Amino acid sequence: MIGMLLLALAAAAAPLFARASEGIWGIAPCELCLWQRAPYWVAAALALAAALLPRARRPLGWLAVLAVLASGAIAGFHIGVEQGWWPSPLPGCQALQAGGGASVDDLLRSLAAAPSKPCDAPTYLVPGLPLSMAAMNLLYALGLSGLAAIWMRRGEGR
Numbered sequence: 001m002i003g004m005l006l007l008a009l010a011a012a013a014a015p016l017f018a019r020a021s022e023g024i025w026g027i028a029p030c031e032l033c034l035w036q037r038a039p040y041w042v043a044a045a046l047a048l049a050a051a052l053l054p055r056a057r058r059p060l061g062w063l064a065v066l067a068v069l070a071s072g073a074i075a076g077f078h079i080g081v082e083q084g085w086w087p088s089p090l091p092g093c094q095a096l097q098a099g100g101g102a103s104v105d106d107l108l109r110s111l112a113a114a115p116s117k118p119c120d121a122p123t124y125l126v127p128g129l130p131l132s133m134a135a136m137n138l139l140y141a142l143g144l145s146g147l148a149a150i151w152m153r154r155g156e157g158r
């Protein structure tokens with residue numbers, strides 16, 4: 001039970017830290033940054049349910065681990081977009097393309113509802129550290145899911 005509560009807290013800490021970094025350091029998130037947060041909330045809810053429901057602890061705990069890994073997978077994809085390995089399919093990440101007969105009205109209608117940071121522009125939290133926020137999230141997700149898997153294997157999930 002303690003391990004599941006710790007997992008719930010650690011999972012919730014990631015999107016809370018990301019949100020705090022917006023206010024404290026003025027970091028603007030891109031659309032992929034926002035997508036990385038949702039699986040952590042799912043993981044926190046699943047881990048909390050696992051802590052409260054002993055009979056379902058094992059399956060809910062493993063689902064929480066998978067949710068954390070889902071955020072890591074989105075972060076890995078985001079790193080690829082930042083590095084220019086592939087483009088993002090999300091509309092909020094796309095640059096406007098002029099030409100092709102598009103009018104100014106067409107371009108204005110294609111704008112995202114809220115201004116966002118381009119997904120291919122990495123944000124570095126620590127000056128001099130070559131890890132973007134997406135890369136730090138990938139490392140956090142891998143570490144947290146690994147630790148949670150150890151808790152599950154050692155009997156916390158029973």
